[in-house]
Amino acid sequence: MDKKIRQKFRNLLRKESFYIALFLCLCIVAAIGTVSYKRINNKHEVAKVQQPEKELTLNINDKSVTNEIPNAERVENTVKEKKKGNNATTSKETTKSVASTTISLLNPIDGTISRKYTYPAPVKVEENLYRTIRGINISSKIGTDVKAAADGVVDLVENLGVEEGTVVEIKHANGLKTRYGNLDKNVSVKVGDKVKANQVIAKVGNTAKLYDKEAFGEYLNLQVINANGEQVNPEKYFKLK
Incomplete structure (x- = not known):
């Protein structure tokens, strides 16, 4: 056990x-x-x-x-x-x-200044009638050749009515524009044409009907417009008498 x-x-x-x-x-x-x-x-x-x-x-x-x-x-x-x-x-x-792009401008015609630059002051055009006239007037016979003041491109060809008549506007290299007014309706250029200095573009006419021919005579209206679109005195650019 x-x-x-x-x-x-x-x-x-x-x-x-x-x-x-x-x-x-x-x-x-x-x-x-x-x-x-x-x-x-x-x-x-x-x-x-x-x-x-x-x-x-x-x-x-x-x-x-x-x-x-x-x-x-x-x-x-x-x-x-x-x-x-x-x-x-x-x-x-x-x-x-x-x-x-600085350019020199040549006289578009031979002539003397018959109305100086006064813009924007009004000019008496008839008895009790005053107008603001742009540019200057250069005394010249109807039918006289009008030449481009410098190389450029035609920017405007148009009849602007009785105040300016038929005009040609040329834009130049530096943005300056020259405008030729009171031209014969049969111009020698069209918009877009390239022109050379001294090239004939038109003839002096009698298309600016607003002004008394006896008071203003036969003339070319010449304007200068700067690159900003402002009217300037053409006498600063042209040697005219």
Whole structure:
């Protein structure tokens, strides 16, 4: 009987020892895992702290980074210098262009001034009748050739009624326009024609019917219009008596 009890006790101890050993092994594995996790976690935390310091050190010591701003400034300065040079060139070209478009005007006919420039002041054309007359009148016989004062393009050919009659307007290289009025209706040019200085464009006529022929005589009406569309005194551009 005692032997059976002892045998049972030994068997129980063997079983319990197995479970105890298994439990201890699990505890050891859990402890090792916990320690390893803590170590790995600590390493990550240290790496996070050190990484900004490393990047900061790299930015300070890396010459390629510190040279970036001066290079950008050099590029910007180069662009500014080029722009400045281009502006200077453009200014010179503009000055040259303006100089090249300065024109001299030739007298369209031989004659003397019979009515001076007074625009916009009105001029007496008949008894108790005053009109604002543009340009000047140059005394000349009907049928006299009228010539272009300078090279240009015909901008207008039209009968503007009894006040100006048939007119031809020529636009010149610098935007200046010359207008020839009181022409014969049969002109020698049309709109768009390119004309040369001293080229005959029409003849003096009698198409401006508003004015008393005895008071004004036979004449060519000559006007000058600047690039802004403003009337100017033709005597500033023509040498007339």
